[in-house]
Every structure is written in structure tokens, then in C-alpha cells.
Amino acid sequence: MTRTSQTPATIFLKDYKAPTFRITDVQLTVELGEETTRVTSNLSFSRNTDGGQQVRLHGENLTLVSLEVEGREIPPAEYTHTDKDLTFLAPSDQFTARIVTDIRPQDNTELEGLYKSSGNFCTQCEAEGFRKITYFMDRPDVMATFTTTVIGDGSKYPVMLSNGNLDGHGTLKDGRQFFRWVDPHPKPAYLFALVAGDLACVSDEFVTMSGRRIDLKIYVEKGDEDKCAHAMQSLKNSMKWDEEKYGREYDLDIFMIVAVSDFNMGAMENKGLNVFNSKYVLASPETATDADFDGIESVIAHEYFHNWTGNRITCRDWFQLTLKEGLTVFRDQQFSADMNSAAVKRIEDVQRLRAAQFPEDAGPLAHPIQPQSYVEINNFYTATIYEKGAEVIRMIHTLLGEEKFRKGMDLYFDRHDGQAVTTEEFVAALEDGSGVDLTQFRRWYTQPGTPEITVTDQYDPATRRYSLTVRQDNPKAGPKAPPLHIPLSLGLLDDQGHELMEGAAGNMLNLTEHEQTFTFDDIPARPVPSLFRNFSAPVKLGSNPADERLDFLFKNDSDPFNRWEAGQRLATRCLLDMVEKHDSPERPNAPSGTFMDAFAALLTDEDLDPAFRAAAMALPGENYIGQQMPIVAVDAIHEARSASMRSIGTRFEDDLTRIYNQNSGQDNMGCRRLKNVALSYLTATESEDHILLAARQYREATNMTDRVAALGRLVDTDHPEHDAALADFYARWETDQLVIDKWFTLQAMASRPQAMDDVEGLLKHPAFTLLNPNRVRSLIGAFAAGNPVHFHSISGRGYRFLSDRIMELNKTNPQIAARLVSPLGQWRRYSPERQTLMKEALNRILETENLSPHVFEMTNKSLN
Ligand code: 0A1
Ligand code: ZN
Numbered sequence: 076m077t078r079t080s081q082t083p084a085t086i087f088l089k090d091y092k093a094p095t096f097r098i099t100d101v102q103l104t105v106e107l108g109e110e111t112t113r114v115t116s117n118l119s120f121s122r123n124t125d126g127g128q129q130v131r132l133h134g135e136n137l138t139l140v141s142l143e144v145e146g147r148e149i150p151p152a153e154y155t156h157t158d159k160d161l162t163f164l165a166p167s168d169q170f171t172a173r174i175v176t177d178i179r180p181q182d183n184t185e186l187e188g189l190y191k192s193s194g195n196f197c198t199q200c201e202a203e204g205f206r207k208i209t210y211f212m213d214r215p216d217v218m219a220t221f222t223t224t225v226i227g228d229g230s231k232y233p234v235m236l237s238n239g240n241l242d243g244h245g246t247l248k249d250g251r252q253f254f255r256w257v258d259p260h261p262k263p264a265y266l267f268a269l270v271a272g273d274l275a276c277v278s279d280e281f282v283t284m285s286g287r288r289i290d291l292k293i294y295v296e297k298g299d300e301d302k303c304a305h306a307m308q309s310l311k312n313s314m315k316w317d318e319e320k321y322g323r324e325y326d327l328d329i330f331m332i333v334a335v336s337d338f339n340m341g342a343m344e345n346k347g348l349n350v351f352n353s354k355y356v357l358a359s360p361e362t363a364t365d366a367d368f369d370g371i372e373s374v375i376a377h378e379y380f381h382n383w384t385g386n387r388i389t390c391r392d393w394f395q396l397t398l399k400e401g402l403t404v405f406r407d408q409q410f411s412a413d414m415n416s417a418a419v420k421r422i423e424d425v426q427r428l429r430a431a432q433f434p435e436d437a438g439p440l441a442h443p444i445q446p447q448s449y450v451e452i453n454n455f456y457t458a459t460i461y462e463k464g465a466e467v468i469r470m471i472h473t474l475l476g477e478e479k480f481r482k483g484m485d486l487y488f489d490r491h492d493g494q495a496v497t498t499e500e501f502v503a504a505l506e507d508g509s510g511v512d513l514t515q516f517r518r519w520y521t522q523p524g525t526p527e528i529t530v531t532d533q534y535d536p537a538t539r540r541y542s543l544t545v546r547q548d549n550p551k552a553g554p555k556a557p558p559l560h561i562p563l564s565l566g567l568l569d570d571q572g573h574e575l576m577e578g579a580a581g582n583m584l585n586l587t588e589h590e591q592t593f594t595f596d597d598i599p600a601r602p603v604p605s606l607f608r609n610f611s612a613p614v615k616l617g618s619n620p621a622d623e624r625l626d627f628l629f630k631n632d633s634d635p636f637n638r639w640e641a642g643q644r645l646a647t648r649c650l651l652d653m654v655e656k657h658d659s660p661e662r663p664n665a666p667s668g669t670f671m672d673a674f675a676a677l678l679t680d681e682d683l684d685p686a687f688r689a690a691a692m693a694l695p696g697e698n699y700i701g702q703q704m705p706i707v708a709v710d711a712i713h714e715a716r717s718a719s720m721r722s723i724g725t726r727f728e729d730d731l732t733r734i735y736n737q738n739s740g741q742d743n744m745g746c747r748r749l750k751n752v753a754l755s756y757l758t759a760t761e762s763e764d765h766i767l768l769a770a771r772q773y774r775e776a777t778n779m780t781d782r783v784a785a786l787g788r789l790v791d792t793d794h795p796e797h798d799a800a801l802a803d804f805y806a807r808w809e810t811d812q813l814v815i816d817k818w819f820t821l822q823a824m825a826s827r828p829q830a831m832d833d834v835e836g837l838l839k840h841p842a843f844t845l846l847n848p849n850r851v852r853s854l855i856g857a858f859a860a861g862n863p864v865h866f867h868s869i870s871g872r873g874y875r876f877l878s879d880r881i882m883e884l885n886k887t888n889p890q891i892a893a894r895l896v897s898p899l900g901q902w903r904r905y906s907p908e909r910q911t912l913m914k915e916a917l918n919r920i921l922e923t924e925n926l927s928p929h930v931f932e933m934t935n936k937s938l939n
Contacts (some may be wrong), residue, residue: 083928087448088394095126096165098212098219099261105189105208106251107196107227107271111177112189113140114209119219122168131162132174133206133213136188140175161210176209183207184846184887192337193296195272196232197350199343202393202452205264215390216495218261225271226253232271234294238262238346240328258346260326261493263389268345270294270333277303281311283325284318290329293356299334302357305368306332309375316376316410321484323383332356332375336812339848339890340456342374344381351378354813354849360778362814365744367779372414377407383488391495393452397444397520398498400456401464405472408465416745418635419686425610425636428466430698431458433525433615439900439939441523441551445498450932453890459523466613467519471502473562473583473611474516475509483508515560515587524551526559526614528586534601541567541598546590547614561586564611567595567602572631575602583611603627608634622648622669629673635687642677642691645670646719650700653715654708665722674723678730685738685745689752694719697863707904709867713826720759731756735768744780751784758788770796773803783817790825815842816853823857831865831872834858845884848891855880859898866898867909874899874916881930882923889927896920896930900937914938 102117120130139156142149145166154163161174183190188207189198198204206213223237229252235244239258246252274294281289291310293303310332317323327347334356342351355374358367384406385399412420435441435458442457444464449455472480486508487501498520506513529546545563549556563584567575575598576582584593603624606616620628625648628641649666656662665671677683677692697716701707724731731753738750754772757765766789773785773796782804789800801818808814819842822833837843837854844850859866859877866873877895884892902913920926920934 083450083931085448085450086452088392088445089447091392091394092126093124094212094214094217095122095124096120096130096212097123098217101211101219101221102224103209103221104224104226105269107180107225107232109181110179112180112196114176114178116174116176116209116211118172118174118211120165120170120172122165128164129162130165131160131212132210133159133203134161134176134210135159135207136178136183137207137210138177139210140177141173142175143173145170145172174210178208185890186337186339186848186888187890189269190337192335193272195270195274195335196227197270197272197333197335198268198345199339199350200267200345201265201343203265205267208267211264213264214392215263215265216392218263218389218493218495220261221258221267222255223258223267223269224253224255225269226251227271228252231273234270234272234274234276236268236270236294236331236333236348238266238268238348240347258327260346260387262346262386263495266344266346266386266389268343268348268350270348270350273297274333275300277307279307279311281314281325281330283314285324287324287328289314289325289327292329292331294331294333295353295356296334296336299353299357302359302362305358306356306371306375309372310379312372312414313376313379313410316413317380317383317406320409320413321383321406321481321488323488325382326387330379332378336849337847339888342378344378344385346382346386349378351375352849354816357813360780362779362808362811364778364780364783364817365747368744369411369415373407373411376410377403380406380410387493388488388491389495391497393449393455394445394447395497396452396455397460397464397467398496398501400461401444401466401468402501404461404465405468408469416684416686418639419684419690421609421636422639422687422690424462424465428458428462428613429702430696432462432613433702434901435459435897436463436523436525436551438897438903439937440897440933443521443523445520447521451893451928453929454893454932463613470519470562470612471505471513471516473564474513474560474585475505475511479509479511480505513560515558518557518559522549522552522556522559524549524556526561526612527617528561528607528614529617530604530606531618532604534598536600538596539598540594540596541602542592542594543584543604544590544592545584545586547586548589558587558589561612561614563606564608566605566608566632566634566637567598568605568628568631569602570600572627574633603631605632605634605637607637609636610640619644619648622667626669626673630676639687639691642673643695645673647695647700647703650695650712650715650719651703653718654700654704654711657708657711657715664718665726666719671723671726675727675730678727678734685743685749687745689745689748692749692752698860701863701904705904706906707863707867709863709905709909713864717759717826720756721761724756724758724760724765728757728760747778747780747784751781754784754788758792761792766792766794766796770794770800773800779814779817783821787821790821791827793827809842812847812849816849819843819850819853820857820861823854824861826862826864830862831868831876834862834865835876845880846887848888851880851884851888851891851895855895859895867905869908871912871915874912878916878919881920885920885923885927885930886925889929892927893929893933896933896937900933902937 098118100119104115106113180189181191187204225235235254237256239256242255242257244254275297277293279291332349334351334353336353338352355371380403384402390398483505487504526547526549531544534541563586565582625641625645632638649670697712700712735753738746758769769785769788776782789796881892881895899913899917902910917938
């Protein structure tokens, strides 16, 4: 299993050394060609530390044409050159170099460096892609000003973009067109971008708080101009919000967004020139769901907010990735909460954390938000760095309070503007700016694992004293791991549901020891505690209160998050009970009476916000239920959940039909969500009427939210409407890639018995390609992560299917291949037969010839 000669090197945080030389200015000329693209780079070097004369530049997949230092051509005997770097001697402490290289973007399927997407040139340089464009000190602590001249055939590429402000354009003597861009803000190479193509442009403007007029441009493929309005509005809202909330103003004359269809991730914050996966730009009600609209708003905000948290202040090295990512996710979460329902947003953020980060933290790929080592940095763009990182910032925000948090942030921006810094420098600035001690809190940066909290309480009527004993354990961090500083936001409710402590936000307890007891005096009767309100810390609450208490909190808690949480816990308890009794004679086929009563209350509570009500009515997903079991009972979970859906649909048919009708035809996201939850229960009954209701909704829908919700109900049936609706959907949207992704995903996640055959068949569909990451995610990613019954089929077919695709993708796009490995890494959580099959699949991957470091690291670690 362990490889020797081929094993890629591990990089350690403890080995960090500041660079001996810095590059302070870059003058880049990129001559775009159909065969060869030539890059000429003029660099200004200056000494940074003692440490000799050697200058080492990174470079991969480059053809070196020439190297000059201080105007002198350097002969090959005077430099060394490998497939990873170029090394030569510095003539003095300050010098210039000119390097000419050739590259072939049209052959680049990894989508890192300069590549082509739908005939247009574009770049992706984070984390280490700039070295695939030219030789450079490709590390984030080397920050330079850039001037970029793009040259090419103006008839093919009328639009030529790079970072900064436009400084000039025209036609060269040979007829080629050029555009020159100047970025005055020093930046690391990972923020470099270049785009060229025949693109359409949608324009707008924003006037900043100091009265500067900024041009806003969104570039898209021709024909997509009418799908940019939401992205543009989101951008303007983000710019305004960052000024109001954090005092941050934009700093160039132009802000550009380009949408491309081949992109490994969601989007990229290149200075002044964000490159986006088209999924996070293009939307119209006919083609995008409400969830897509929300996704666009948050990703546009995320990339824009990076301008201050990421670009003006960047990371010293990649171990500090959460410095920019955790902080920027927190900021985009705050923004979306301000733009929409804060309660529903918080529920969604926690669902995402639990779905993606908790399993990561509990499995073989667990790492602290500041890792200590890595093989391939691209494997560390994880839910832990992003989502848990955001929770850590949120806890700082909770501990400091709004006002002191802002003081801390102001100091951070003041102190470190223009620098490449560490998470330690961030925490120190927040501490100094707020005056709050974060010494113990820092442990969150270096401890992996999700803390498990157990709570017991006591009430003494004689002394009217109530006490809570709270314990924290973090098994993943080892028995000797010191306790974390955990903010526990608490409410106490009396038996009428009134708050016993002032302020509905409750009290904030500082949990700093392994075990601690908190006492409360003058409590007239035994209260019901509401713990970790608004999910005040990324922990698992072990102790499970009685159903009656959950029911009480579900009906009375003033904290909306905990209200939702109580309902989910009640549902989870019922489902787990059904799973446990799956093979026994007293197997229930419906959730408990307490749950049914609580659900009934929701059906008539018209005062609740519809989106919140929809979230509260939805049952926890199969993966989440599985997470609550030591060994996941895949099939029993599926059956228990399906049976519950069915019994709820049957028992409450009238109320659900009423809710469905009341919320139909309303132009409101919350109403659509509520209506579609009702539809999911109704169709679960499998009655002909309700299937036909879904079919009618499918046909008559005026928006993609309703259409996809209805189609999702039909793909799980064998009803003739199944084939009819799928065929209709394909024919209608054949030319819209993003919509066709949905078509693949719905089929990938279907639970009907023949779903695995369907998925294998779809690989051969003319619209399927492994070269487009969205398409790969829509079929293969959705199947592995969202179809537990078929992925974990005891035949092993699902595992083999996934490992085959990983091996194929390893050749063309190792980043995407590596991202698909993690479902197999959860093998310890499955039955012995499944464990064997999952490990077999991992071992097959590991034996593949020419395994990329990306896939090697993920697979090798997954077997641990
Ligand atoms: N910094 C981007 C994410 C990103 C990371 C790597 C990429 O290519 C390998 C692309 C994008 C963000 O947080 O949005
Ligand atoms: Zn980011």
C-alpha cells in the first residue's frame, strides 16, 4: 500500500522559511496562439533575507525559451532546470530577469494555469497554477505589482482582460490586437488572471462611499446576457454591505466577473477580475431554482469580500488558508443572513457543516483548520478549512460581541493591509483591538475533531437553585487534548415557555474546562434549558433530552434555530428507533405519537415564516441519520425514512393538500419551498392522484424551482410519467448545460431499483463528458454523495463505479478525481462486507499507474 520511489513529498508548516529574494514587480506579455502561447516575463527581484545567491523559481509543464538576467542571456550551463523548477544565481541584491516560455493552453485538461473553456482563454492560478504559465516564485508571501499585456487575434478574441485598470489597447503592426492592464496593488501570483475570448458584456456601475464611480462588468458567452441581473444586483449589494458593515471600500476603477463553463471550483477572487463557474452567475427564473439564486448571491459576495480578506491581506503560506477562507465564508454568511431570513440561513449553514464537515472531522481525512502538513494543497480546500473555519470566526464574533469584533477587524485591516500574514496574526489583532483574551481559544486552530458535549442538570426547589454540568470531550484530538474555549449560548424556559433570563438571546456561558458546573439562583421551578442557541459552537450535543422536552422546545423556544433543532432531534429519534426495530416483529411503520403531534402543530401554525416552516417540516436526510449510528444501516434507514414520509403523507393528506394549494401560484421563495415540501409528502403515498399532481406541476411550472421539485418526485416512480417528464425536460433544455446538469443529478439520486443501471447508462449519453467538472459532479458526485442506497449497494457495484471514474479522471483532471475519493474514506462506518468492498475499491485506485499526487494523498489517507 505504501509507495516508495513514487511517493510524493509531504510539506510541513514547521519548515516554513521566508524567501531569500522577493519579486516586487512583474511585466508580463502573453501572446495567445492556437498552437503555442508565448509568455514573456520581466521580473524585478530584491533581496529579502540572508541566505545565499541562489534563486529558485517554480515552473511546471513549461518550455523554457530563454533566460536573461540583468540583460545578459544566461547559457544553459549557468542554470539548472527540472520539471518543477529553474535555479540560477543572483548577480546582486537587486536585479532584473527576463524569462520567455511557451505553453499549450489548448491541451490543458486539468483546468489549472492557462486553459481553454468553450474556445475562450482563461486562467486559474490558486493555489499553484501560475507556475504553469511562467517561471515564478509561486508562493503567497511574494507580492508584486503586475502589468499584463495580452496579445492575440482580435477577430477570435475581441475581449482581453487581466487584473487592475485598463491602461491601453490597440493594434500592433502585424495586425494583432493588444490590451494592457495595470494592477497597482501588490499581489501574490495566485491572484493573477487573464481572460480572452468573444464574450458578451453586461455593464453597470457602483458609487463608493467616498464617491468614486466603479465600472462593473459581467462577461458571459453570447446569448447569456439576460441571465446576469441577479449576479449584478448581488454584486452591488455586496459592495454596499462591505462598506456599511466593515467600512471596506473597493480600490480599483473597474470590477469584472467572467463566467466560464469549465471550472474546478465555484469561483475565484482574482484581483479585480473574478472568474466564476457559470453556475454561480447565470440565472433566470425559468432556468435556475431558488437555491441557485441563493448560491449566486453568496458566491458573488464571497469572492467580492475576498478583496479585503484575502487579497489586500493575504496568507503567508497555504497552511494559513483558513485565514482568508474561514473569515470570508463567515462574512458571506453574515451578508446572506442580512439579505434574507437569518434563521433559515443559519439552519442551512449548519446543515451544510453537518453534512460535509462533521464526517470529514470524524474520518481519516480529519485535520485542524490550520493543518500541519500536506502533500497536495489542492486537497485542502475542504469543508474544515471553509465551513469549520467560518464557525471559528463566528465564535470569536460571539465572544467579543458585535462592537468589539468590529474594533478587532478594524485593527486587523489597519495593521496588516498589504501583507501576507498568519492566522496567529489575525487572532492577535482581534485580541488587541477588542481587549478580549483569546489565549485558550487559539486551540481551535490546531485541534481536529468535533467536540462532544454532555449536559446534566439539577434543580433544588428548597434553594431555588438550578445547575447545569457540562462536559466536553474530543476523542479525535486524543485523551490528553486540552479543553477548548467553547461559547455556550443558553436560554432557560419556564413551564409556560417564557424566558427566565433577560434577553431572548439568552446567556453566554464560557466553557473552558473539561467539566464545569454553572449555577443559577432564584429560579422558581425546574426550567427547560435551550442549549447552544443559534448553534453557538460547532459541537455535537450528546445528551438526548426526553421527547416531551424536545416537543416543548419545538413549540416554545424563542430561538428559531433551536426550535428547528428540537424538531429535527425528535424526528431523528423516531427514525433511529424505527431503524433499530427494522428486523423485529414490533417494527413501527410510522414515527411516534409525540412526533406526529408536533408535526400536526406545524401544519396549522400560519404565523410562522413559510421558509422556516418548510425547513421544520422536512425530515432529516438519510446521510444525517446514518451519522448518528456507529455502523450505518443503509437500507433500514432508507426504508424507515420512506415509510415515515408515506405515513405522514397519508395521515395528514388534507392539511398537506391545503398547504399545497394555499402556497401554489405565489411568487415567493418561502411559499414555493413550503408547497414543494408538502408535495414530497403527498407523492410519498404513491397514490395515483398525487403522482398526477406532480406531473401537472411539472408541466405547468413557470419557474425551475417548481419544475425540478416535481420532476424529482417523478424520477423515483415507475409511473409512465417518469419517462415522459424526463424526456420532455431534456428536449426543452438540451442547449442549456446548467439545466442539463440538473437532469443528470435527479437521475443520479433516484432510489428506484434500476437507478444504478440508469446511472451507468448515462455515462454513455452524448451529453456526458468527464472533461467538464460540473457534469462530473452532476452525475458521479451526486450519485456517490446523494444516493446512499445504491452507492452502498451490497453488490459493490456503486463502489466499483466510483473507483473506475476516479481512475479515468486521474489522467485528465486530478483535482476533480481526488475530490471524489472521500465517500470511500468513510468505510469504517459501514458493515464488514461493505468495509471490505470499499477498501478493495480504494486499493484498486492506489494500484493505478501514474497516480497523481492529488489522488494518491486522498486514497492513501482514506485507507488509514
Ligand atoms: N479561493 C476560491 C476557491 C478556489 C480554490 C482553488 C481553485 O482552483 C484550484 C479555484 C477556486 C474561493 O474561495 O472562492
Ligand atoms: Zn474563498
